[in-house]
Amino acid sequence: MRAALLELIVPSVCPGCDEPRAEGRPLLCAACAAALVLLPGLRAVHTAIAYEGKGAELLRRFKFEHRRDALRVLLDFLVERVRGQQFEGVVPVPRHPGRVRELGVDPTFELGRDLARRTGQPLWDGVLGRSRPTPTQTGLGPADRRRNVRGSFRARRAALRGRSVLLLDDVTTTGATLDEAAVTLREEAGARRVLRVALAGTIAL
Numbered sequence: 001m002r003a004a005l006l007e008l009i010v011p012s013v014c015p016g017c018d019e020p021r022a023e024g025r026p027l028l029c030a031a032c033a034a035a036l037v038l039l040p041g042l043r044a045v046h047t048a049i050a051y052e053g054k055g056a057e058l059l060r061r062f063k064f065e066h067r068r069d070a071l072r073v074l075l076d077f078l079v080e081r082v083r084g085q086q087f088e089g090v091v092p093v094p095r096h097p098g099r100v101r102e103l104g105v106d107p108t109f110e111l112g113r114d115l116a117r118r119t120g121q122p123l124w125d126g127v128l129g130r131s132r133p134t135p136t137q138t139g140l141g142p143a144d145r146r147r148n149v150r151g152s153f154r155a156r157r158a159a160l161r162g163r164s165v166l167l168l169d170d171v172t173t174t175g176a177t178l179d180e181a182a183v184t185l186r187e188e189a190g191a192r193r194v195l196r197v198a199l200a201g202t203i204a205l
């Protein structure tokens with residue numbers, strides 16, 4: 001009974017490579033930990049890991065295979081990254097409802113919810129929304145990315161007046177989406193300060 005319960009709480013394989021994991025060892029095996037590239041920031045955005053190699057693999061397992069153990073190790077890096085930062089609540093960058101239906105889940109929402117839990121701050125869900133779906137950013141240059149997302153968010157009027165917000169996305173490239181969402185949070189919701197954070201950053205456009 002106790003062993004079965006432990007099995008539920010402590011997964012017995014590494015979430016990065018599925019190698020068996022000995023009891024008492026860290027969740028992410030030494031080889032995966034060594035292969036993961038940390039990235040403290042990309043442009044003005046706070047990031048935790050580089051979106052490449054093992055980092056991209058862990059994100060893929062979390063997003064498309066719904067691996068909770070992958071989310072758990074990714075979250076550890078994210079929590080570590082925002083430690084010491086001042087914020088009063090977490091706002092995940094919302095996907096358009098149509099996109100969420102396609103994927104079945106909203107990974108950024110799940111990340112934001114767990115980050116809020118782990119940092120003891122509220123999740124301000126439903127404050128920020130999409131006003132229209134945006135075409136995929138893949139393959140676009142920085143200027144086109146900015147144009148692509150302009151005016152694509154809406155926020156509940158004065159909902160965060162004077163508040164300091166941690167705005168979270170899963171992956172950032174140019175920061176265009178986070179910038180646009182941050183402007184909307186300031187101008188429409190009245191946020192005083194918006195800390196832009198992404199779990200992973202990629203420099204490949």
Ligand SMILES: [Zn+2]
Nearest residue numbers: 014017029032
């Ligand atoms: Zn591993």
